[in-house]
Amino acid sequence: MANDFKEFTVRSVRRLTDDANHNAFTGTVWFQDALYVTHRQGDRHIDQQGRVIVLRSRDEGVTFDKVAVLRGEFDTRDPHLYTDGNRLYVSAIEDSPDWEFYSGVAWSDDGLHWTGWNRVEGADDYVMWRPQVFDGRFYCAGFRFHGIIETPGKPNFETEKTDVAWFESADGLHWEKQGIIHEGEDLPNESYFDFYPDGSIAMIMRRGLESRKPLLLRSVPPYENWDKVELDVALHGPALWLVGEDIWISGRWYLSPHVTHVAIFKIVDNTPRLQLVLPSGYGGEIAYMGVARHPLNKRRFHLSYYSCHMSPADPAVCQWDHPDIYLVDISFTAEYLSEWEVSDLIVDGTHQNTTVEQATGWRPLQAYGEEMVHQTFFPYGFVEATPIIDKRDGVIFFRKDVEVGPIDAGLLHLGYDGNVIVRLNGETVHEASGTNPAHSDEVTIPVAFRHGTNHLEIAMETNGGNACGIFARYEAT
Template sequence: MRSARPLMLPALLCCSLICVLTTRLSASEPELLSVEKIWDQGEHNAFTDIIRYKDRFFITFRESEDHVGGDGKIRVLVSEEGENWTSAALLEEEGVDLRDPKFSITPEGELMLSLGGSVYRGTKTLKSRQPRVSFSDDGFNWSEPEKILEEGDWLWRVTWHEGVGYGSSRIQVPNENGKGHTKIASLYKTTDGRNYEKILTWDIDGNPNETTLRFLPDGDMLAMIRRESADAMGWIGRSAPPYTDWKFTPTDYRFGGPNFIILPSGEMWAGSRHYPGGAKTGLFRMTPEKLDLVTLLPSGGDTSYPGFLWHNDILWMSYYASHEGKTSIYLAKFKLVD
């Protein structure tokens, strides 16, 4: 009769099992606490972002006559408690469609808005574009939008890390055969939000454009990149400092208005337009290599371009949608349940 012997698993297998179990146990599920329409006073209200600054909540977005065209204006809303929202500011520039506003806070403590600035020939035919920035020390009073980079650039969002702001700008370049154009995306850095230095141009096909950058605790930069041609699937990029050597991983999703947030726990949550079955705004669980759709927000039609905020253990998500008729601004709040 053989004596019972303890089952011995290879050390590597044990470690793998522990890692899998830890990942599963630490993954949270989002519980929707509320979703409310907070603004519909513009004819077309779209392209949102959210931030907390000097103990107030701010949400920004574009007001215009349609998704493209017209002289778009940038509305800034404010709330003391995140429930009742009022207008804090309206930024406008005659003859220019200001669009895609994005918040950030500079190393000097100023609230910064990065904006697209488009000029049209007629109603919707693009004539020129150049990004702008505007600054405020209270969220109510803003400097006149000033041009940055070069004509043709479209700087999507600026993210600050250790005193330096980083952003991706895309520009159209003529094809070698003289027919049509191709979009390329370049990575830039700034120390003041006004003057930018190119780090490199990414080697990405598929007409890359809208890109959000964030930073892991080890200093690595992640990029969530929209692509508009080839297979049109979004990519995730990763690079260690000085951010000149990139690895890109295709995802299983098309992106529209991509954004993501890295929580203090290390969890990552992303938002984008979700196309299958009709456009809706989706909330995705994210890793440095992939996205997984977790839930769809009440939305439809012209929708997406979310902003994210983590405050008091609640995930705040601003977005816009047209499922109730008029294109309006919404705010959702999630509790993450283990």
């Protein structure tokens, strides 16, 4: 993909909390067809009242219900959600008043019934930060402080050196340290990583430098050697995720020492390129993003984060000391089906009572590509049929032969702004209503493919003449 046009669509940004608590430090994951979000709830940024909240959504992040409140002996903070496919885990840190740290975990087999809090084994003195599972094995980049220096009157401590170590586990509870990833006076600490399909890793690592510049690291199994490069951006509380082969990062972006926003960057040639600034800011109570890849769409993500940019409903609650949790639904640009045949409008027809045999006047129509999007307000991948529709009511047909090769099953990702019936090889696979404007990847349909050529046909009502066109792409499963 070129980097001179928008490579994403923000579907929504939702506020999940609005109360008198300090809500912060988030994680999110999909499990058993539901979306889960976790965060710390406390009275202040640092206090011994901290507990972990787990929320569940069964409508793709629109509404949530609370399914767990978890706590260890001390302030329990920085929660993270992850799954091995069979069990849902929430990890977090206990932070004692004398700056002793204990990593722990709880789990659930159904997302509703949870174990108690369990401190992990094999990671003494390490903060086990955002574990992940790949191919049935558990991995984590934990960090450790080498001596703690307390200054009277300051809420936080200082340290002269830290290290980040690589841990592996068979169950997420009993860990084995494999080796040091990075250590030194640059104070490496919080790390967020993602796996490529072949098991190789991309990781972002926060550092305590005055410049606030993180490291980008890469490694391959057995994760003994790590390539490192400093990123030229001031970023704390970092997150990282992979979209295809591309690396995306986010965090608390420092425009100045006192002005921040939650920003999203794409890594291009080891350089962070700003793509999006989320509603956020302006101080230090923002970021700590969680990342959840949609189970049916590898290019659609839910991103949780916290921010203090909106005031609580209660005017007696201070906005800047009581941040809230937010959730972004975002899709990243993909390669769409581009070359179509489109029929003339069948006036006064409906998508249900009109057949493709009635369609005439077929002509070629191409989806907007990288060069064409600069000449229109329609986005990349959109198949625009407004000149054919011409504000008239009726039905229009789109058809295309799709070469899929030797695959048996896949997913159709569609967007449309009129009522549609979708047929694949003559069989109806989807029927739904649509409203203007169309959004890419609005729906995902599991389908059975034939080896080789498959015929895709979409009948679309023009929504009183207001419809404009479609998005369509597929992927193998």
